[in-house]
Amino acid sequence: MASGYIEIDEELCKGCELCTTVCPKDLLEMALDRFTPKGYHPAELVDPEGACTGCAICSVICPDAAITVYRFVPAEKAGVS
Amino acid sequence: MASGYIEIDEELCKGCELCTTVCPKDLLEMALDRFTPKGYHPAELVDPEGACTGCAICSVICPDAAITVYRFVPAEKAGVS
Amino acid sequence: MQTEIIISGFGGQGALFAGQLLAYTGLDHGLHVTWFPSYGPEMRGGTAHCTVILSDDEIGSPVVKNPSAAIVMNIPSLEKYEPLVASDGVLVVNTSLIDRHATRQDIDIIEVPANEIAEELGEKRLANLVLTGALIERLGVLTIEQVGKSLGNHIPEHRRNLLESNREALQRGAEIAQRAVQPG
Amino acid sequence: MQTEIIISGFGGQGALFAGQLLAYTGLDHGLHVTWFPSYGPEMRGGTAHCTVILSDDEIGSPVVKNPSAAIVMNIPSLEKYEPLVASDGVLVVNTSLIDRHATRQDIDIIEVPANEIAEELGEKRLANLVLTGALIERLGVLTIEQVGKSLGNHIPEHRRNLLESNREALQRGAEIAQRAVQPG
Amino acid sequence: MGKELLKGNIAFAEAAIRAGCEAYFGYPITPQTEALEHMSRRMPELGRVFLQAESEIAAINMVYGAACAGVRVMTSSSSPGVSLMMEGLSYIAGSEVPVVLVNIMRGGPGLGNIAPSQGDYNQIVKGGGHGDYKPIVLAPATIQELIDLTFEAFDLAEKYRTIVVVLADGSIGQMMEPAELPPMQPVRAFDGRPEWALTGAVDRTPNVVSSIYIDPVEEEIFNLKLVEKQKQIEAEQVRSHKLWMDDAEIAVIAFGTAGRIAQTAVRDARSQGLNVGLLRPISLYPYPYDSVREVAEQVQRILVVEMNGGQMLDDVRLAVEGRVGVDFYGRMGGVVPLPDEVYEQIQKTYAQRANGR
């Protein structure tokens, strides 16, 4: 069961590949099959086994703030709403 | 017997009085009786007893390079001519 | 006779070099030429384009409003230059990065999947030459052979080993242009 | 009627202040005035002078070629301004620092040993006011009383204690001027 | 408040304070330093900002920063110092923030000397910084005018969001003359700063002050906006002073100190029966072309007097367009012409008046 996931904004991603080098679970790959509107191959989360922990490490290095990170937390631990 | 003496160029002396404060023999005074062409009272050597040693200390502090220093040295120690 | 060519794309797509190659070829073959770039890395991430003018007479302005031909390597370039190409002019479109068709009826439009062809040739940076080959084929001012020859004369030393694949790219572009159906 | 006065000496001799005093006096007594200095410590060691104009009409130029009067406090000033004073003008010479006589016959020359008098008054920086007193006495535009009064109005706070000796200096200058024989 | 005997440099500094100037940044340079010194005493005592910058470059860029915040701000300097401000001034023009600069000109080029000069006319009026822009330029001839123009400069700067330069020479900075200072205006409250100003984006979208228009088309639109503004300024702000022009057969044109010296000379000439008039441009930009043209249509010959090699002369000639002959008398390098010299020139021009161009 994945305890987290990320979304990559393809309007922002410039395909720099930095996130792919830092994910401790090695879940990020470049989507060579498509181009962003700016003409780059975007990064994408490839997480068939739900290994993403939502650790947010990828977002720390992303120069383009393209990554949004979510984590599943026990309801009681979550903030209001 | 004086072992040295100085000459003060009154075109250059500006009467700053600095030399008068450093002479170890206290031989320098301001000539209050006259003005230099620039309107200053010049310094002068007052050495009735020939106490000047030609130590050149006065010339070290003179900002206007107004002081020329001579010393009497044994002939054998003097340079050529 | 004066021919004006605009080559436009993202920075890094080689629009400027393609233009220089045409200018060199013109010079090598006795024409008056000018090459004029959009310039400045101060515009990082923007588009880069250049205007090449080939003429048998002295050239006044190095820029023109309505070029005889254009190579467009991305969507913004298409949008900007399609309307500007002179009637009966030539427009070469890089379909690898442009997912819509040019619509003008009064110009000669050639669609070239340049990135795909370049990747086939094993060097994705050759897309510019594929497009150039297509343009030359249709423009009728210089020949592919002339361009290939000038390429040999002016290619930078450190890229000389790529000369053959460069020529091949030109050739592939030319072939596409031969095959493509003339509109209208 | 316009009266132009130049006061000139070494920097530090108080030429500028003497001029200001005259300007203030003029203003206090309803005249148009300008005061114009040679300025700038960038000319350290050079001469300092100012031009004061007193007039009952609007003043155009704050400088003139041929002043009605001059106070010269050192030799270079004498050399510069003696020839320039207008005919029938007044020239006040500080003989303490000038060891030659002015030679013009067509002007009123007053010789004042100002430094000596100032030292007598116990404040060598008063030489300027001694000279000013002499000038006022002969000029006939303002009176010693008027100048003394304006001095009281405008003397800087920290020098107020010197007011009396300042007025005395003016007076002593005036006396010399009264005694001095008119030339010609 | 009655007239006081005021030195030019003190007078304009105090006038700025009275106009509500909230910040002064400057660097010492003769012959304007007394202004900075006055500010160093007065501004802190009024709780306003005074800062001696490390250079004129820093000073103008501090001014630029404070202007972005929407406060009334000024600097003053003299020729070499002003040269160092050219880039900054161009940026300020390119971002339309209001700024007041006083240039107390001295003899040049180079280090030159500290004597009065009008040698920076072209630099200030024609544009010493790069690109197309024009500051409003006001040239006082008396201490009173210096005060009044400096005081008004702040209003003009804000009204048009432009640079206003008070351009005077060392003699105006150094001279004392009786004059009256305006009453003290209050300093604008923080809340009252203009809506374009950088004050923090509280409850609004962020403001940006920038001189970049990376797309030439946008830059051109901006340039055209400046041109429009210039037209407005040209329509509203032309100032000049005419004297004895009614029956004049020749006219003298001169600004600033040269103007007041010329005034003496013209008065002398009048007293000798010569029909001479005077036109003294007060706004150098916008230049009183129309007044000069009218003068050129009336008189037979014109004499331009400047304390430079003939810089305003071109503006006169642009208005005269060959209608009448234009003579020039200039003293350079810090030499102030004397009324007698100008009078002599008037006589010459007068004598030539019937001889056409």
Next chain:
Amino acid sequence: MGKELLKGNIAFAEAAIRAGCEAYFGYPITPQTEALEHMSRRMPELGRVFLQAESEIAAINMVYGAACAGVRVMTSSSSPGVSLMMEGLSYIAGSEVPVVLVNIMRGGPGLGNIAPSQGDYNQIVKGGGHGDYKPIVLAPATIQELIDLTFEAFDLAEKYRTIVVVLADGSIGQMMEPAELPPMQPVRAFDGRPEWALTGAVDRTPNVVSSIYIDPVEEEIFNLKLVEKQKQIEAEQVRSHKLWMDDAEIAVIAFGTAGRIAQTAVRDARSQGLNVGLLRPISLYPYPYDSVREVAEQVQRILVVEMNGGQMLDDVRLAVEGRVGVDFYGRMGGVVPLPDEVYEQIQKTYAQRANGR
């Protein structure tokens, strides 16, 4: 040596080298940076001096220093960078050392953009630095002319001991065009440096290079010396290029890139049967007033085209003196006018030609 396809920035840098330029000091700025980069490679390999300065201010003062030593020296920059050189240029003018500056203009004011512009005309030609001085200003329209003028600039700078500015816009810096470089001139030997230069006072009285004349009278004498020199330059160095003027009824006047664009437009107009001529000023100082005057005496109307808001326009009007109407077409902020637009303007001016001013 035959023609090569040369980029403007490389071309003028290499031309300077061929002219025996011994030292280059500069600071990167688009659109002239390739010149600095070319120098960074070539100068050391030739054993000459290249130094990237910390700023344009440092660059021009390094240039000033090297010029004092009597060597051929240059810098290049673009508009904002040139604004920073104004004080230095005024000092250089004030001490009469020979210096070559290339300004590859871009859109302004302020940071503006990097597109081609002619917005620094006034700054360079009228004097952006303080005081009275005028550099020789040469405005090429082709790469070949850029090369030739830069090459010659060093001779002129030395002949008149003056600043020579090669004034071009970004398109000339960036454009490639076939051109031929001059042969390499040898660098002057240390012993051959001019006798006024600072080389060490070996067997002679010391030399001093200074721009100070603390006595205004001496400064004026110096200023008048510069004026004399200007007269000589005005007599000897006026350059312009006329095309199709013989039977012209209207004339287009434009310099640099605007000039060559106008040339296309004029040719097009000719081919449509319009009797149009072209005058392209090459020296902006000294300005070809006489040529403009001749043109004004011949044609019925004039069209001035510039890549600015109308700066050279004043010089044209000074020469025309109202003889004929003068229209203006300008694009600003980095927009390069296209021949078609100019052609349209030509049609308008042509249509108006009989209507006087």
Next chain:
Amino acid sequence: MTGRDGMVESLIYTKPVSLTERATHYCPGCTHGISHRLVAEVIDEMGRRETTIGVAPVGCSVFAYDYFNMDFAEAAHGRAPAMATGLKRVSPDRLVFTYQGDGDLASIGAAEILHAAGRGENITVIFINNAIYGMTGGQMAPTTLPGQKTTSTPSGRDIEMHGFPLKMCEILSQMDGAAYIVRRSLHDVAHIRKAKKAIRQAFEVQEQGIGFSMVELLSSCPTNWGISAQEALTWVEEHMVPAFPLGDYKVHASINAGKKG
């Protein structure tokens, strides 16, 4: 919203509000983007977006004002500290920061930064040291390493000709007015996190009116270095960090001081 297994989805990270929506013009992998993010995150966390005024430099980050969602001024090349001084002096309760490259700050703007620090000007400076002039296409910066090839040092920076790299933290920490002067690096996640802490500290120093604060960030310029984004970070680590040691160069006594590294 409660999800499967009694878990709720929680937003861990998203683009800070102090950045606009706009995509930047920076090259892929350029650490300018990271620096922007860090500054924006700190301002978000401090709740100062609406009371902060930024000053952009001339350099690749010239359009910073397009990306920061707050009031911004665009300075002349190198003059950001002077401009910030003007802004701060007339609005002392606003946070004012400059964002400057190494060419901007250490070359043309050397006098302005030195004096801002000397005055103890109460502003914060974010200093991006990428050892190159990014915007103009890769010329030597004052921080270019000996031997490093650039377009204006084609055979590598020759210290005989161009001297030594300037170490701005070392220099500015000599100024009595400087309150907080530190150097950090952006070459990996751990260092990025440390950099953020320092940025926070610097803004707090300003908030508390302690004096001049500057955070130097060792940064990459993959484009002009001619290597990939990842290689560029490795280059920062391997070449820049040894030449520009990380650490706290000046920490004013009244700051609850951090330690070296």
Next chain:
Amino acid sequence: MTGRDGMVESLIYTKPVSLTERATHYCPGCTHGISHRLVAEVIDEMGRRETTIGVAPVGCSVFAYDYFNMDFAEAAHGRAPAMATGLKRVSPDRLVFTYQGDGDLASIGAAEILHAAGRGENITVIFINNAIYGMTGGQMAPTTLPGQKTTSTPSGRDIEMHGFPLKMCEILSQMDGAAYIVRRSLHDVAHIRKAKKAIRQAFEVQEQGIGFSMVELLSSCPTNWGISAQEALTWVEEHMVPAFPLGDYKVHASINAGKKG
């Protein structure tokens, strides 16, 4: 000539040949005169008068070229190091020195001096720190002491407003290119002698091509301080020396180094 008692009269000291005959325009007791003398004496002793080129600043010493008997250039305010760089680069075997005041060097010219030092520019800088702008009539300099009254700090330099004095030796010694950076004082005979030694050393560093050398000389400005020449020297000793500690701030390894003080 042999005199009485078999003694000969010997010339012990006279104005150095490297000074002209001209009287200076300096105020009485101004230490600019002492500095001039020391530099001239050193150049005399090194036999380099004919192969030295000086650069004068803008400041009270603007007319230095009238007093030094050698080739001289007059720089723009603060730009002497840049001008000297230009001169030196094209005439590397000439001795090139600048003579600069504290306003000139540390204020408007801060960038130029920093970069000249950074480049290891092989020139010598004589830096006259008199804690004031002498020439323009006594405004605050970057070196003005806290609390010191000047015409632009009428209630004394307020460090809140104007920050702290800049210590140029401390700053410039941070530069790798700097070879010899020392501070000396001119307040009495002993210190003047030490100052001269340092000046000699600085010129020798240049002669040997070791790099940038600077001697800072704590100096007096009796006129603008408003005290006598002698009181001014005492003020240097009592107020400036503690604020600007004397010593050798940087002595390149290849110099036969002197010791502190």
